[in-house]
Amino acid sequence: MDLRIFTEPQQGATYDTLLAVAKATEDLGFDAFFRSDHYLRMGSVDGLPGPTDAWITLAGLARETQRIRLGTLMTAGTFRLPGVLAIQVAQVDQMSGGRVELGLGAGWFEEEHKAYGIPFPKEKFDRLEEQLAIVTGLWETKVGDTFDFHGTYYDLTGSPALPKPAQAKIPVLIGGHGATRTPRLTARYADEFNIPFASIEDSERQFGRVRAAAEAAGRPADDITYSNALVVCVGRDDQEVARRAAVIGREVEELKANGLAGSPAEVVDKIGKYAEIGSERIYLQVLDLTDLDHLELISSQVQTQLS
Numbered sequence: 001m002d003l004r005i006f007t008e009p010q011q012g013a014t015y016d017t018l019l020a021v022a023k024a025t026e027d028l029g030f031d032a033f034f035r036s037d038h039y040l041r042m043g044s045v046d047g048l049p050g051p052t053d054a055w056i057t058l059a060g061l062a063r064e065t066q067r068i069r070l071g072t073l074m075t076a077g078t079f080r081l082p083g084v085l086a087i088q089v090a091q092v093d094q095m096s097g098g099r100v101e102l103g104l105g106a107g108w109f110e111e112e113h114k115a116y117g118i119p120f121p122k123e124k125f126d127r128l129e130e131q132l133a134i135v136t137g138l139w140e141t142k143v144g145d146t147f148d149f150h151g152t153y154y155d156l157t158g159s160p161a162l163p164k165p166a167q168a169k170i171p172v173l174i175g176g177h178g179a180t181r182t183p184r185l186t187a188r189y190a191d192e193f194n195i196p197f198a199s200i201e202d203s204e205r206q207f208g209r210v211r212a213a214a215e216a217a218g219r220p221a222d223d224i225t226y227s228n229a230l231v232v233c234v235g236r237d238d239q240e241v242a243r244r245a246a247v248i249g250r251e252v253e254e255l256k257a258n259g260l261a262g263s264p265a266e267v268v269d270k271i272g273k274y275a276e277i278g279s280e281r282i283y284l285q286v287l288d289l290t291d292l293d294h295l296e297l298i299s300s301q302v303q304t305q306l307s
Contacts, residue, residue: 001271001275001279001280001281001282001306002031002032002280002281002282003030003031003281003282003284003298003302003303003306004030004031004032004033004034004069004281004282004283004284005021005022005025005030005032005033005034005283005284005286005295006034006035006036006073006229006283006284006285006286007021007033007034007035007036007285007286007289008035008036008038008285008287009035009036009038009051009052009057009289010036010038010039010040010041010042010047010051011041011042011043011045011047011287012041012045012046012047012048012049013052013289014049014052015052015057015060017289017290018035018052018057018061018289019060019061019064020289020292021033021286021289021292021295022061022064022065022068022070023064023065024292024295024296025068025295026065026066026067026068028295028296028298028299028303029299029303030068030295030299030303031068031069031281032068032069032070032071032101033061033065033068033069033070034070034071034072034073034101034103034283035054035057035058035072035073036054036072036073036074037054037072037074037075037076037079038051038076038109038112039051039079039112039115039116039118040109040111040112040115040116042109043249044249045249054072054075055072055075055088055089055092058070058071058072058092058096058100059091059092059095061096062092062095062096062097062099062100063095063096065096065099067099068099069099069100069101070092070096070099070100070101071100071101071102071103071171071173072101072102072103072104073103073173073175073194073196073229073283074103074104074105074173074175075102075103075104075105076105076106076107076108076109077104077105077106077107077124077127077128077131078106078107078113078118078119078120078121078124078127079107079118081154082130082131082134082135082154083134083138083154083156083159085104085131085135086134086135086138086139087163089102089135089165089170090139090163090164090165090170091163093165093166093167093170094163094165094166096166097166098165098166098167100165100167100170101170101171101172101173101192102135102170102171102172102173103172103173103174103175103194104128104131104132104135104172104173104174105128105174105175105176106124106125106127106128107120107124108124123153125181126152126153127153127154128185129185130149130151130152130153130154131154132172132174132185132188132189133149133151133189134149134151134154134156135172136172136189137149137161138159138161139161139164139165139169139170141159141161143162143164145161146158146159146160146161147159147160147161169191171191171192172189172190172191172192173190173191173192173193173194173227174186174189174190174192174193174194175193175194175195175196175229176195176196177195177198177202177206179206179209180209182210183206183209183210183212183213183214184213184217186210186213186214186224187210187213187214187216187217187219187224188217190224191224191225192224192225192226192227192281193206193207193210193224193225193226193227194227194228194229194283195207195227195228195229196228196229197229197230197231197258197259197285198228199258200273200274200277203228203274203277203279204277204278207226207277207278207279210224210226211224225280225281226278226279226280226281227279227280227281227282227283228274228279228281228282228283229282229283229285230258230259230260230282230283230284230285231250231255231258231259231260231261231284231285231287232259232260232261232267232284232285232286232294232298233245233248233250233252233255233259233260233261233262234260234261234262234263234264234267234294234297234298234301234302235262235263235297236263236264236297237263241261241262241263244288244291244294245261247288247291248287248288259285260282260284264297264298264301264302264305267298267302268302268305268306271302271306284298
């Protein structure tokens with residue numbers, strides 16, 4: 001079971017804070033550092049000092065880390081034109097020496113679009129399908145050839161399809177709870193399927209849909225990596241768990257029901273239940289980015305038991 005650190009910087013974080021978390025992620029032996037792609041805080045937090053851009057952040061971290069994978073859960077398709085996104089991600093992949101992964105979603109948070117003047121189209125999922133075709137098509141085009149795409153929403157003619165990523169293939173992640181179109185797009189374009197904040201039962205059901213879609217598309221279901229994203233709150237004792245839950249404004253019992261919370265033994269046991277239904281990777285949603293001791297505890301007393 002791979003453990004990856006997943007951050008939500010729109011809730012309030014500077015680049016320096018994210019750098020400290022990324023370096024701790026690397027030093028403590030976690031597999032990857034991922035971040036959300038949002039420009040507006042959610043809930044009752046103040047979000048200060050304000051948002052940071054996902055791909056600018058990852059470009060900086062690409063030069064300041066050496067081992068960990070770097071990526072997004074999920075880049076909002078509404079934020080960037082697909083040709084521009086393909087260039088940005090390929091460049092960051094080069095800057096990292098081939099350690100980037102792209103999670104790409106349709107975009108959903110209408111308020112942040114209004115706040116920053118970003119168009120919020122009705123046909124987001126149809127656009128996402130074209131975006132996936134364009135981004136992957138640009139990367140797959142051989143050097144010296146050109147790429148054309150004529151869709152309903154995007155039109156590319158004679159693109160040189162440059163630059164190329166450092167990796168032969170940048171892993172693409174698709175995620176969500178959709179019962180039909182999400183599994184179909186995963187089967188066609190994704191290397192990994194991620195289901196966010198889902199129960200064991202709902203995860204098993206959705207993994208089954210993705211597996212069925214892959215097989216229907218003539219692709220081995222095991223060719224796809226299956227993963228979960230879950231909030232994490234671990235403590236050495238009940239008092240430490242309660243303290244960490246209070247800092248992020250959550251109740252312990254709710255966190256235990258809907259995430260990974262409690263003692264290291266409790267968290268290891270619950271991760272094991274996700275593994276039993278086919279989850280191969282967990283993105284640990286860390287909400288208090290100043291608590292690096294939390295990461296050390298997870299590394300020393302949870303991750304070691306899983307490996």
